[in-house]
Amino acid sequence: MEWFKKVKTGLKAQEKRPIPDGVWVKCDTCGEIIYKKELIQNLWVCAKCGFHFRIKSGDYVRILLDDGTFDELHSNITAVDSLKFRDSKKYTDRVKDAMKKTGLSEAARTGIGKVDGKSIVLGILAFDFLGGSMGSVVGEKIARATEQALRDKIPLIVVSSSGGARMQEGALSLMQMAKTSARLAQLSEASVPYISVLTHPTTGGVAASFAMLGDIIIAEPGALIGFAGPRVIEQTIGQELPEGFQRSEFLLEHGFIDVIVNRRELKPIISTLLDHLT
Amino acid sequence: MNETGHDFERKIIALRRELDDVRARSLDHDPAFKDDLKQQAQKLEKAIRDIHSKLNRWQRVLLARHPQRPYTMDYIRFMITDFVELHGDRLFADDKxxxxxxxxxxxxxxxxxxxxxxxxxxxxxxxxxxMANPEGYRKALRLMRLAAKYKRPVVCLIDTPGAYPGIGAEERGQAEAIARNLFEMSRLPVPIIVVVIGEGASGGALGIGVGDRLLMMENTWYSVISPEGCASILWRSAEKKEQAAEALKLTPQDLMVQGLIDEIIPEPLGGAHFDHEEAASILKRTLERVLGELGGMPPQELLDKRIEKFSRMGLFQEPNAEKEETNVG
Incomplete structure (x- = not known):
């Protein structure tokens, strides 16, 4: 009866072959070797399995906004090492390194722009900048973006990807959760739409504040979304987590997000929603 | 009763016993001895204060976790009359x-x-x-809405090592529950006073922590994560918790410097665990005073000031083109 058994396709059995840099990319999920140009054209979504590669903040600007309409704001706000925090490395050095690596001033970028001609305020968290963690700067920029949306009565869109609140700023980071949420409550009272887009991963203090407070909450497929990280949960309960736990599809099933949208559909869906709400 | 096995705690216990002895003797001695005894009592008090002032941040965390410290129900027993406990979030369960x-x-x-x-x-x-599950935060929110409906002020007492990281908690939306509370509490049109009475760890603490006044009892801590959690992530070993506690700057004095809290509430000599009733009476007097301050404020002013309060929180640099200065917000 051997031939009745499901044959496991041996992904792991494959030998790791070095992929020439810059031309071909291997899909993290299905192992497909993809021509990079094709992948970029496909917005970094694997054509074979639909896996969404993590992309940079600038890519979301290009995907969501009309060409050349992004006017970035407050990019001169930078972090202060108010606690003189030092683990294996000084916090100030971590920030400097992140700036050098990403070319960004912080883990959040905000600005105004247009989606199919409609003005919006856009916020994007950059996971490549210290894990998209929220300290005073991220909190301030999201709060100011919300204020701007309220002042100009134009919708707010925030694309999240973050490990949570930034430990190196201690309680100051924690309070950014309250600060951003309070501003969003004002926006909500004024009936100005807020669309929250969750990408891989959105956890901790960011999930437990502005990311979960959208009038509409959209998630990219397969994104890890939750309060506690999977490792912490596993350690606490002493057992392995079920497959798909805390993924977008799991959250949809449990009623915590409105819709899962493929990256290629993100702009048209958001544009339609904006038409409905404004 | 107060043994915790920490050296500093043993010394304080011994000193407090001596102090009680001195006080007892001073009651039945003639006036000639009274001054001597008073002096000795002052000496002991000073010794206890000295030990306390020299504790490092990790030792402060241990004090905040002292198993004999008063908990919410203890404070309620001593401060609140005609208390009726209300259960459940009307959605899923009653979180204990x-x-x-x-x-x-x-x-x-x-x-x-x-x-x-x-x-x-x-x-x-x-x-x-x-460690609360989402239904705990939702129960708290339900009760706060009740307060708003009948125009009663809200008092929140924080004492948690964090929100519960479990499968059920995630399935029922721990992140959403906490976020919702931050959102709703920032617009609740009645006074909210928040007091950290023990441990204040991360979003699990903040989930009932948005209000018009933020106070901390003397021997408590409040931060973005527990020292153990921070150590295991940044130092890759929970053993480095003492270093993490230092780095996080999580004592009431630290938070005062960071501009995050309004007041530090003193505790009985040696800590609240030595005298629950006295600790509760100090807290009660403080709450009465603060409620008096907030009570006369029109709801809109209250809300405006609450938003302003949280908007000011944060330290960053913003080079100003006009005024060449660092704006520490």
Whole structure:
């Protein structure tokens, strides 16, 4: 009866072959070797399995906004090492390194722009900048973006990807959760739409504040979304987590997000929603 | 009763015993001895204060976790009259890690909610070590809405090692529950006073922590993560918790410097665990005063100031083109 058994396709059995840099990319999920140009054209979504590669903040600007309409704001706000925090490395050095690596001033970028001609305020968290963690700067920029949306009565869109609140700023980071949420409550009272887009991963203090407070909450497929990280949960309960736990599809099933949208559909869906709400 | 096995704590216990002895003797001695005894009492008090002032941040964390410290229900017993506990979130369950209800603080009816830890293992299992699930935050919010409906002020007591990281908690939207509370509490049109009475760890603490006044009892801590959690992530070993506690700057004095809290509430000599009744009486007097300050404020002014308060939180640099200066917000 051997031939009745499901044959496991041996992904792991494959030998790791070095992929020439810059031309071909291997899909993290299905192992497909993809021509990079094709992948970029496909917005970094694997054509074979639909896996969404993590992309940079600038890519979301290009995907969501009309060409050349992004006017970035407050990019001169930078972090202060108010606690003189030092683990294996000084916090100030971590920030400097992140700036050098990403070319960004912080883990959040905000600005105004247009989606199919409609003005919006856009916020994007950059996971490549210290894990998209929220300290005073991220909190301030999201709060100011919300204020701007309220002042100009134009919708707010925030694309999240973050490990949570930034430990190196201690309680100051924690309070950014309250600060951003309070501003969003004002926006909500004024009936100005807020669309929250969750990408891989959105956890901790960011999930437990502005990311979960959208009038509409959209998630990219397969994104890890939750309060506690999977490792912490596993350690606490002493057992392995079920497959798909805390993924977008799991959250949809449990009623915590409105819709899962493929990256290629993100702009048209958001544009339609904006038409409905404004 | 107060043994915790920490050196500093043993010394304080011994000193407090001596102090009690001196006081007892001073009652039945003739006036000639009284001055001597008074002097000795002052010496002992100073010694206890000295030890306390020299504790490092990790030792402060240990004090905040002292198993004999008063918990929410202890404070309620000593501060609140006509208390009626109210259960459940009307959605899923009654979370035992957050308690709440209606009662009178002096002459005012208030809604009081707080994390509840247990003292014995059995109690702790029942209370889930003060780690709430989403239904705990939703119960708290339900009670706060009740407060708003009947125009009663809210008192929140924080004492948690964090929100519970479990499968069920994630399935039922722990992140959403906490976020919703931050959102709703920032617009609740009645006074909210928040007091950290023990541990204040991360979003699990902040989930009932948005208000008009943020106060911390003397021997408590409040931060973005527990020292152990921070150590295991940044130092890759929970053993580095002492270093993490230092780095996080999580004592009431630290938070005062960071501009995050309004007041530090003193505790009985040696800590609240030596005298629950006295600790509760100090807290009660403070709450009465603060409620008096907030009570006369029109709701809109209250809300405007609350938003302003949280908007000011944060330290960053913003080079100003016009004024060449660093704007520390």
């Amino acid at each position: 890690a957050i308690v709440g209800g209606l009662g009178k603080l002096a002459h005012r009816t208030v809604v009081i909610v707080g994390h509840q830890k247990g003292r014995s293992t059995k109690e702790n299992l029942y209370r889930n070590f003060g």
